[in-house]
Amino acid sequence: MATAKDVPYHLIYWPGIPGRGEHIRLVLEEAGAAYSDTAFTEGGIGEVLAFIQGETPDDGINPPVFAPPILKHGELVISQTPNILQYLGGRLGLVPDPEKDRDGLYRVNSLALTALDGLSNEPHDCHHPIASGLYYEDQKPESKRRSEDYVKNRLPRFLTYFERVLRSRSSGEGPWLYGGNLTYADLVLFQCVDGLKFMFPKAMAKLEREGEHAKVFALHQAVAERPRIAAYLKSPRRQKYSNGIYRYYEELDIEP
Amino acid sequence: MATAKDVPYHLIYWPGIPGRGEHIRLVLEEAGAAYSDTAFTEGGIGEVLAFIQGETPDDGINPPVFAPPILKHGELVISQTPNILQYLGGRLGLVPDPEKDRDGLYRVNSLALTALDGLSNEPHDCHHPIASGLYYEDQKPESKRRSEDYVKNRLPRFLTYFERVLRSRSSGEGPWLYGGNLTYADLVLFQCVDGLKFMFPKAMAKLEREGEHAKVFALHQAVAERPRIAAYLKSPRRQKYSNGIYRYYEELDIEP
Structure with missing residues (x-):
């Protein structure tokens, strides 16, 4: 099989933003897996565009993909963040x-x-509530309204849920989060909390101060201290937040 | 094991709407599996509420769940539509x-x-672009704007993608969709197309008439003709569309 254990993984994702690709990177980094990444390869963006514009050859094995992140591993080509995480989680020891x-x-x-629904997709829609194909500037009043609701209602509700998970037997x-061992779900929650701290610093600081979600914030810290993750976060491979999922707009940094 | 093959499945979902639970029902119905459903059991809504309000006991095995659909199977309790579909798909012969x-x-x-992202979650956000906790009536202008974009841009893009999948080797x-055999992804796409025909009849009729997505519409028809699905669709277990994911509002039935 071409997907033998020593075949490196290849991540196809937009260069210049952590975005959804970051969840994949964290799994690969935590596992110390060999991988390449279009964010850092010559012509990387062309590879992303070829996939989403349907120019990739019909190989007779893999269905076309709709959007990045995309993972190539030997002959296999799959998309969708949670799907790629499952595939890698199973191979890299990050599931039970x-x-x-x-x-x-x-x-x-x-x-x-x-976590991806409530702490990644919903934050994305805070700055794109009307259309992902329009600029933020074309949907500012709606973004303000959606962000206010998110910070007041949805964000605390999801953090309370994960706190409940962390306090459960x-x-x-x-x-x-589960079974006493690190899984890819912990890495996902880390990245979500991390991005939310960047996007909604006022709300996240208040929630952290209040202490009702102490275990969620402790998980964020515990992941950041994993030796390989700590090294990764300091490396140039960890891209800065910019115009991806988690964005900082002063007017959306709602006072909770 | 308590999750032996003959233990019936139990679906926990809001009574009165097909909603996300419908994807689970279609898999169970196609497979002829034995199952119960809170949509049709005495006190069903209480069971849903107990889960999402955190009143269910911490059994030491299953993490709390955030929202329905929820599947109970023996000792196992899991949530999230695509996750439940995977679990059932593997057990009921609806994956390769x-x-x-x-x-x-x-x-x-x-x-x-x-399909769930683009043809179920995005349609939901067409009538709830600002906040899932607000009524549609509190976000009507934004819903109009989002639906116009969806019908003009997103809907054709997703249908074109699935047409491309269906035409690929x-x-x-x-x-x-994949490998010459029915999988749960076909049932998901069926339900999405079906719901969209209810929600955006003008746009869907035009797309069907134009013939560029003929294989997508043919898949919808082919699923509807599966003997068990055909029987299910005629049965009282198939609930009518109302205030769930797919809703009909005349003002959102955009002329494409």
């Missing part, structure tokens, strides 16, 4: 061992999907 | 056989996630 906990991977997937000992 | 096509399930999952012979 199915021999010991047969359905644990579905529990982990529930958690990752919920199913989370096991230690700082992680 | 991993012995013959090891990574086919990830390709199918890409397709299902893309990876779809194999016959009407299905």
Whole structure:
């Protein structure tokens, strides 16, 4: 098989923003996996565009993909953030061992999907509530209104949910969401909290100060301190937040 | 194990709307699986509310869930539509056989996630662009604007993508998205097209008439003709569209 263990992973994602690709990078970095990344390869953006404009050859094996992130691994080409995370999580030891906990991977997937919905997709829609194809500047009043609702209602609700998960017995000992061991869902939640601190600093500082979501913030810290993640965060491979999912607009930095 | 093959599935979802639960029902119905459904059980809504209000006991195995649909199967409790679909798809023969096509399930999952994103979540946001916690009546001008963009840009783009998938060699012979066999991704796309026909009848009729997405509409028809699905669609278990994901508002039925 061309997808043998030593074939490097290849991430196809927009250069210049962490974006959804960042969830994939964190899994690869935590596992110390060999990978290449169009964010840092000559002609990388051309590779992204070829995929989404449908210029990639019909290889008879892989369906066309709609949007990045895209993962190539040997002959396999797959898209969709949670799908790529599952694939990598299973190969790189970031899901429960199915021999010991047969359905644990579905529990982990529930958690990752919920974090991506509420703490990544919804923040994106805070600056693009009307149309992803329009500029932010063309939907500013609507963005303000949506962000106010998000900061007041949705953000605390999702953080309260994850705090409840972390306090449940199913989370096991230690700082992680499920079963006492680090999974890719923890890396997803880290990245979401990290991006939200950049996007809504006032609201996130207040929530952190109040202490009701202490375990969520502690998880963020615990991931940041993982040796490989700490090294990655200091490296040039960790791109700065800019015009991706998590953006800073002063007028959207709602006072909660 | 409590999750033996003959333990019935239990779907926990809001009564009165097809909603996201409908994707789960279609998989169960196509497979002829034994299941119960809070839409049709005494006190069903109480069961949904107990979960989302955090009143369900911490069983030490399953993390709390954020929102329905929720699937109980023996001891297992999982949430998130694409996650439940994967779990059921694997058990009920609606994913490629991993012995013959090891990574086919990830390709199918890409397709299902893309349909859910673009043809279910985005339509939902057409009538709730500002806040899911507000009434439609409180966000009518924004809904109009978002729906216009959706019908003009996003809807044709997603249908064009799925048409491309259906015309690719990876779809194999016959009407299905991947590998020549029915998978849960086909059932997802069926439900999306079906709901969109209800929500945006003018736009969908025009797209169907123009014939550029003939294979997408043919897939919708082919699923509707599956014997078990045909029987289900005629049964009282198939709930009418109302105030769920796919809603009909005359002012949002955009002339494309």
